[in-house]
Amino acid sequence: MRYGAIEAGGTKFVCAVGDEHGNIEERASFPTTKPEETLQLVFDFFHGKQIEALGVGAFGPVDVKEDSPNYGTIGNTPKLQWKDYPLLSELKSRLGVPVRLDTDVNAAALGEYMHGAAKHADSCLYITVGTGIGAGAIVNGETLQGFSHPEMGHLLVRRNTNDAYPGKCPYHKDCLEGLAAGPAIEARWGEKAQKLYHQEAVWQMEAYYLAQAIMSYTLVLSPEKIVMGGGVMKKQGLHEMIQQELETLLQRYVPLPENYLVPPGLEDNAGIVGALMLAKTAK
Amino acid sequence: MRYGAIEAGGTKFVCAVGDEHGNIEERASFPTTKPEETLQLVFDFFHGKQIEALGVGAFGPVDVKEDSPNYGTIGNTPKLQWKDYPLLSELKSRLGVPVRLDTDVNAAALGEYMHGAAKHADSCLYITVGTGIGAGAIVNGETLQGFSHPEMGHLLVRRNTNDAYPGKCPYHKDCLEGLAAGPAIEARWGEKAQKLYHQEAVWQMEAYYLAQAIMSYTLVLSPEKIVMGGGVMKKQGLHEMIQQELETLLQRYVPLPENYLVPPGLEDNAGIVGALMLAKTAK
Numbered sequence: 001m002r003y004g005a006i007e008a009g010g011t012k013f014v015c016a017v018g019d020e021h022g023n024i025e026e027r028a029s030f031p032t033t034k035p036e037e038t039l040q041l042v043f044d045f046f047h048g049k050q051i052e053a054l055g056v057g058a059f060g061p062v063d064v065k066e067d068s069p070n071y072g073t074i075g076n077t078p079k080l081q082w083k084d085y086p087l088l089s090e091l092k093s094r095l096g097v098p099v100r101l102d103t104d105v106n107a108a109a110l111g112e113y114m115h116g117a118a119k120h121a122d123s124c125l126y127i128t129v130g131t132g133i134g135a136g137a138i139v140n141g142e143t144l145q146g147f148s149h150p151e152m153g154h155l156l157v158r159r160n161t162n163d164a165y166p167g168k169c170p171y172h173k174d175c176l177e178g179l180a181a182g183p184a185i186e187a188r189w190g191e192k193a194q195k196l197y198h199q200e201a202v203w204q205m206e207a208y209y210l211a212q213a214i215m216s217y218t219l220v221l222s223p224e225k226i227v228m229g230g231g232v233m234k235k236q237g238l239h240e241m242i243q244q245e246l247e248t249l250l251q252r253y254v255p256l257p258e259n260y261l262v263p264p265g266l267e268d269n270a271g272i273v274g275a276l277m278l279a280k281t282a283k
Numbered sequence: 284m285r286y287g288a289i290e291a292g293g294t295k296f297v298c299a300v301g302d303e304h305g306n307i308e309e310r311a312s313f314p315t316t317k318p319e320e321t322l323q324l325v326f327d328f329f330h331g332k333q334i335e336a337l338g339v340g341a342f343g344p345v346d347v348k349e350d351s352p353n354y355g356t357i358g359n360t361p362k363l364q365w366k367d368y369p370l371l372s373e374l375k376s377r378l379g380v381p382v383r384l385d386t387d388v389n390a391a392a393l394g395e396y397m398h399g400a401a402k403h404a405d406s407c408l409y410i411t412v413g414t415g416i417g418a419g420a421i422v423n424g425e426t427l428q429g430f431s432h433p434e435m436g437h438l439l440v441r442r443n444t445n446d447a448y449p450g451k452c453p454y455h456k457d458c459l460e461g462l463a464a465g466p467a468i469e470a471r472w473g474e475k476a477q478k479l480y481h482q483e484a485v486w487q488m489e490a491y492y493l494a495q496a497i498m499s500y501t502l503v504l505s506p507e508k509i510v511m512g513g514g515v516m517k518k519q520g521l522h523e524m525i526q527q528e529l530e531t532l533l534q535r536y537v538p539l540p541e542n543y544l545v546p547p548g549l550e551d552n553a554g555i556v557g558a559l560m561l562a563k564t565a566k
């Protein structure tokens with residue numbers, strides 16, 4: 001079976017054609033500009049490719065409830081041209097195939113669950129720490145959804161007492177994303193995260209904040225595996241530092257599975273492979 | 284169909300016989316003493332009742348993974364006589380019917396989801412604030428489970444700056460349960476919660492802590508409905524105070540569903556009705 005996949009991000013749309021085992025046969029990437037413009041490039045890419053169905057991992061906010069009249073419509077995004085854009089229904093009518101859409105992070109969680117670092121786990125959480133912080137999860141074999149898709153990046157954390165930085169979240173100021181996403185690191189320490197590798201204090205603080213969030217995810221969801229990716233997680237040793245902080249915070253209250261916190265098995269392909277997997281159950 | 288249900292608590296075992304619609308026909312309650320003693324009373328109760336299957340909501344820690352060799356065995360509990368007790372397999376072999384077991388809070392969540400305050404919701408969370416704080420959830424139509432059952436009562440919260448009480452959790456000291464369960468209220472203010480109704484400050488602080496936890500549950504799970512029960516939640520107006528704090532914390536980042544935080548629809552029957560529902564899918 002040939003399926004189509006789109007990773008619809010805020011800066012680019014990655015399109016791919018692949019099979020039901022997650023193998024990507026062909027891909028292309030287009031800048032996210034105006035909806036009609038970007039989608040035209042998408043339609044051109046898929047033209048003649050004979051895909052059976054399409055899976056989409058989309059930037060948010062987006063309505064991900066399959067039974068909603070607005071399923072697949074972009075919500076209140078700062079990218080104003082995309083606000084209220086009916087992404088799924090446009091794709092469906094122009095391509096003439098079934099389409100399933102979920103959040104970008106749920107797609108990445110699904111990719112890692114089916115073909116990546118969590119492929120032998122019954123449940124998993126995928127978290128990306130980059131320009132923002134977001135997470136998706138697989139629970140009872142399905143992507144996690146509720147009244148809205150989860151927004152796990154905005155958890156409240158306890159401040160490190162040495163941290164005078166006020167936080168960068170426009171909603172909550174010093175929530176997790178406001179304190180620990182890449183732009184917060186840069187604003188606090190005056191340099192991009194990738195330029196701060198030699199400063200131990202940067203990564204201690206980062207690990208402390210991220211470990212608190214991992215503690216909450218663990219207590220609430222108890223996933224068998226937590227896959228941590230995104231630009232900031234490229235810092236060598238950060239996974240281990242977070243694991244150590246997590247153990248200190250949890251105080252053995254729950255025994256953690258072996259190899260609990262891991263980097264993505266699919267590297268930067270988690271999202272597009274997950275989107276391909278979404279296509280398999282598109283209706 | 285006639286089903287059996289047990290709410291296996293740390294102080295008492297509630298047993299019931301009922302039907303697939305959640306109607307309880309008969310019930311009895313026995314003190315939790317030694318396993319053999321308590322179970323003998325349970326067996327006597329069910330003797331001749333001709334149940335098709337049994338559902339159990341159990342105190343924890345307990346192994347709730349149906350494919351585990353220790354499914355239904357009690358874990359490392361302070362009630363030493365129950366430690367490592369194979370509750371499910373004893374019930375199954377003595378009663379000779381299929382048995383399904385989940386945590387007490389997951390059973391309560393299931394009861395409220397099928398027949399209580401969350402019966403029109405697609406997902407829900409049930410939280411009890413009493414001697415301890417615990418929560419269960421229904422996600423994708425099933426009780427939420429991961430590598431271990433969730434332990435949502437031990438989330439970290441930000442301390443109220445006026446709160447000098449160090450916290451009561453033996454693991455984390457000032458986690459949610461350590462700061463906001465009934466015994467913490469009593470230790471901090473010098474009287475049982477039900478004697479403190481006239482002191483506004485008690486309930487402001489309580490609402491602040493509980494709202495932080497509800498914020499985390501909301502961001503991680505996004506349940507359509509949150510049912511809040513347990514002794515402490517009997518305080519009139521507390522649900523509304525928590526809702527208000529929650530709105531302040533969330534800053535409209537996620538629009539909350541109408542009637543999001545509600546008291547249990549089944550009052551104190553959520554757990555036993557949920558256990559009855561577990562029986563329907565016992566294997």
Ligand SMILES: Nc1ncnc2c1ncn2[C@@H]1O[C@H](COP(=O)(O)OP(=O)(O)O)[C@@H](O)[C@H]1O
Pocket residue numbers: 129130131132181182183186192193194230231232233234235
């Ligand atoms: N190798 C790296 N080490 C540490 N931080 C990095 C690295 N690469 C990128 N970052 C940081 O990650 C952020 C970008 O995140 P990224 O995941 O690459 O993109 P996005 O989240 O926009 O998809 C920036 O703040 C950047 O400073």
Ligand SMILES: Nc1ncnc2c1ncn2[C@@H]1O[C@H](COP(=O)(O)OP(=O)(O)O)[C@@H](O)[C@H]1O
Pocket residue numbers: 412413414415464465466469475476477513514515516517518
């Ligand atoms: N009406 C009430 N108002 C406020 N707090 C109460 C009330 N009833 C019980 N509590 C408090 O709730 C705790 C007991 O919780 P409860 O849910 O009744 O039992 P348990 O959690 O042991 O099953 C005690 O700390 C008690 O002070």
Ligand SMILES: [Zn+2]
Pocket residue numbers: 153154169170171172173175176177178
């Ligand atoms: Zn925020």
Ligand SMILES: [Zn+2]
Pocket residue numbers: 436437452453454455456458459460461
């Ligand atoms: Zn605790």
